[in-house]
Amino acid sequence: xxxxxxxxxxxxxxxxxxxxxxxxxxxxxxxxxxxxxxxxxxxxxxxxxxxxxxxxxxxxxxxxxxxxxxxxxxxxxxxxxxxxxxxxxxxxxxxxxxxx
Amino acid sequence: xxxxxxxxxxxxxxxxxxxxxxxxxxxxxxxxxxxxxxxxxxxxxxxxxxxxxxxxxxxxxxxxxxxxxxxxxxxxxxxxxxxxxxxxxxxxxxxxxxxxxxxxxxxxxxxxxxxxxxxxxxxxxxxxxxxxxxxxxxxxxxxxxxxxxxxxxxxxxxxxxxxxxxxxxxxxxxxxxxxxxxxxxxxxxxxxxxxxxxxxxxxxxxxxxxxxxxxxxxxxxxxxxxxxxxxxxxxxxxxxxxxxxxxxxxxxxxxxxxxxxxxxxxxxxxxxxxxxxxxxxxxxxxxxxxxxxxxxxxxxxxxxxxxxxxxxxxxxxxxxxxxxxxxxxxxxxxxxxxxxxxxxxxxxxxxxxxxxxxxxxxxxxxxxxxxxxxxxxxxxxxxxxxxxxxxxxxxxxxxxxxxxxxxxxxxxxxxxxxxxxxxxxxxxxxxxxxxxxxxxxxxxxxxxxxxxxxxxxxxxxxxxxxxxxxxxxxxxxxxxxxxxxxxxxxxxxxxxxxxxxxxxxxxxxxxxxxxxxxxxxxxxxxxxxxxxxxxxxxxxxxxxxxxxxxx
Amino acid sequence: xxxxxxxxxxxxxxxxxxxxxxxxxxxxxxxxxxxxxxxxxxxxxxxxxxxxxxxxxxxxxxxxxxxxxxxxxxxxxxxxxxxxxxxxxxxxxxxxxxxxxxxxxxxxxxxxxxxxx
Numbered sequence: 001x002x003x004x005x006x007x008x009x010x011x012x013x014x015x016x017x018x019x020x021x022x023x024x025x026x027x028x029x030x031x032x033x034x035x036x037x038x039x040x041x042x043x044x045x046x047x048x049x050x051x052x053x054x055x056x057x058x059x060x061x062x063x064x065x066x067x068x069x070x071x072x073x074x075x076x077x078x079x080x081x082x083x084x085x086x087x088x089x090x091x092x093x094x095x096x097x098x099x100x
Numbered sequence: 101x102x103x104x105x106x107x108x109x110x111x112x113x114x115x116x117x118x119x120x121x122x123x124x125x126x127x128x129x130x131x132x133x134x135x136x137x138x139x140x141x142x143x144x145x146x147x148x149x150x151x152x153x154x155x156x157x158x159x160x161x162x163x164x165x166x167x168x169x170x171x172x173x174x175x176x177x178x179x180x181x182x183x184x185x186x187x188x189x190x191x192x193x194x195x196x197x198x199x200x201x202x203x204x205x206x207x208x209x210x211x212x213x214x215x216x217x218x219x220x221x222x223x224x225x226x227x228x229x230x231x232x233x234x235x236x237x238x239x240x241x242x243x244x245x246x247x248x249x250x251x252x253x254x255x256x257x258x259x260x261x262x263x264x265x266x267x268x269x270x271x272x273x274x275x276x277x278x279x280x281x282x283x284x285x286x287x288x289x290x291x292x293x294x295x296x297x298x299x300x301x302x303x304x305x306x307x308x309x310x311x312x313x314x315x316x317x318x319x320x321x322x323x324x325x326x327x328x329x330x331x332x333x334x335x336x337x338x339x340x341x342x343x344x345x346x347x348x349x350x351x352x353x354x355x356x357x358x359x360x361x362x363x364x365x366x367x368x369x370x371x372x373x374x375x376x377x378x379x380x381x382x383x384x385x386x387x388x389x390x391x392x393x394x395x396x397x398x399x400x401x402x403x404x405x406x407x408x409x410x411x412x413x414x415x416x417x418x419x420x421x422x423x424x425x426x427x428x429x430x431x432x433x434x435x436x437x438x439x440x441x442x443x444x445x446x447x448x449x450x451x452x453x454x455x456x457x458x459x460x461x462x463x464x465x466x467x468x469x470x471x472x473x474x475x476x477x478x479x480x481x482x483x484x485x486x487x488x489x490x491x492x493x494x495x496x497x498x499x500x501x502x503x504x505x506x507x508x509x510x511x512x513x514x515x516x517x518x519x520x521x522x523x524x525x526x527x528x529x530x531x532x533x534x535x536x537x538x539x540x541x542x543x544x545x546x547x548x549x550x551x552x553x554x555x556x557x558x559x560x561x562x563x564x565x566x567x568x569x570x571x572x573x574x575x576x577x578x579x580x581x582x583x584x585x586x587x588x589x590x591x592x593x594x595x596x597x598x599x600x601x602x603x604x605x606x607x608x609x610x611x612x613x614x615x616x617x618x619x620x621x622x623x624x625x626x627x628x629x630x631x632x633x634x635x636x637x638x639x640x641x642x643x644x645x646x647x648x649x650x651x
Numbered sequence: 652x653x654x655x656x657x658x659x660x661x662x663x664x665x666x667x668x669x670x671x672x673x674x675x676x677x678x679x680x681x682x683x684x685x686x687x688x689x690x691x692x693x694x695x696x697x698x699x700x701x702x703x704x705x706x707x708x709x710x711x712x713x714x715x716x717x718x719x720x721x722x723x724x725x726x727x728x729x730x731x732x733x734x735x736x737x738x739x740x741x742x743x744x745x746x747x748x749x750x751x752x753x754x755x756x757x758x759x760x761x762x763x764x765x766x767x768x
Contacts, residue, residue: 028328029330030330032328032331033330033333034334036331036334041432042346043335043343044343044346044347044432045430046331047331047332047336048347048433049432050331051324051331052321054327054331055265055268055324055328059265059272063269063273066111067104067108283674285671285674285732286667286674286732288739288740289740307729307732310725310728314725403719406722442722447719448722452722452726455730456726458726458729462729462733
């Protein structure tokens, strides 16, 4: 019971909350943008499917952040995935020239 | 590992739910009411009841012709006319129009002007009905549940969107953490304290899980391009208009030719549509009437498909020629329309609409029992302290107060809105705003009183107030209008919505009254003072989430 | 249409009532504490339950088509499940006797559903 009021516990919760809500939103945005680019469909369909799936992705990220063993792990996971996929997204868009 | 997952999901479920539950109560109550927004609006405009009572034998083509004739006089220079022809949910002809925006008009001014740009016609006489009182009716409750109020719509939509995302996380984590979801499927054990609240939460949540999951996800989808813009940015960059035209191909706008051309007769167009669809259109949109580029778009009535984007037939307004059927949409865009359509349920007939409403109320009960369960569980931890004369912690007191203010206070607000509709002078200025203010004043009073004294007595007072206000509405209706239950129950089909409203509010009032009575039973008070003994240690492990281990 | 949906609701209730009997708790409510259904009875009841739910689905499709029918079915399932839950708590014997309403409901389904008339 007392462990709920330690600063360590609160720090853990706060760290995970930021990773889940903020980091999760960033990661989700990157993932679905990549998905939209990768889908071999007309633009309207790709953007629709990717956006439809966004809430599924976001939910999974949030739940994973809270289920994983530690807040540090959560941060590393979200940050690393965002970095790698973000670089991929940047390369895809930069490499393709104009965004449209 | 599995137990670790269940524990962490229990923690997520508790906090994702608790942080937004009071807002969600507003969303669920407003959303449930929104399924009957047309009926609520009709009840709130008693001036229209007389015209609606006469059985209408007017054909859709004749009704449309009447409406067009009226609009030619009222708004010949409008940039769009909107016709809603009589159908089972609305026996009158409703026509509205939009004017080209004047320079310097703010969006609020345009919206306020738009609310005056409409007319209701009696289909039998073709004449304007008695002018209804200025009220937003059910539309206020509908908008409330995603735009909120006293703030720009964008802010409201973001706040509700965040709450909806919390709700989605709460649902999924709740399912993961519910160890005995199948064994406890039909389990409801009353009079066992904490266990009973958990059972009530499970029963309202699990047994309508498809609805709750659907309504939350589809709710997010309605504004998904705003909430999650990255795919749009990735594929379309800054070309928002292109994206809009491609994803919503049937919403294209035509520019006016600025050249006069008389409007072709609309009746043959309706007959053509009726032949094609087997039923006449009930919604007609005329853009740029009396212009050479006028377009008349007929919408097929809802009920055949899930998508809220109905097939249309577009006619040239000047020549009357059929221009095109609807642009074919890809399966993906159709699916998006269906997902959106599931949320707004335009396709629902009377029975299905009632099912949606009941499930919406169940969602309200799910959120309420969840919040109450948290309070009961937390209070257990202070049982010894309280027994010695001490006080509960800050969190418990706050949650108790918020619970009263939302669970008992919101119904008071809804009822106050309807009472205001009948009691505010018809001629007063900004009447519809005043009605909305009454909603929030009532809610504010209830919420503040709850914060001052979050006690069992306050619960009973507020629940009783809600019961009296709701159950008193049919009586108020009888005292202030001519279309009370005695008339509407035995009148024509046009007045059935009024009767239904009176009966439903009566039932809701009875429900609130029963809750107030149940809280007053002395046995309950004794049980609440004892710590719950009914749960076994195993049950506690399921329902008492241990705090997560710090790393 | 409404008659078919009513049949669908009755079938859904019937299925849920049957399935509830496969659960120790509800079986014990009828037959006494500690009583458990035999493995054979459990299998039979489970099959009846699933069959009734499937027929309930068919009734809703017959009433409202393939698009709107499933939506109706979900709503009907919830109502039936709530009825079953309340009855199992307050009148367990009557609740279980309700399994039999599946039979007239099937008759109604056969009589009213489009392929058969």
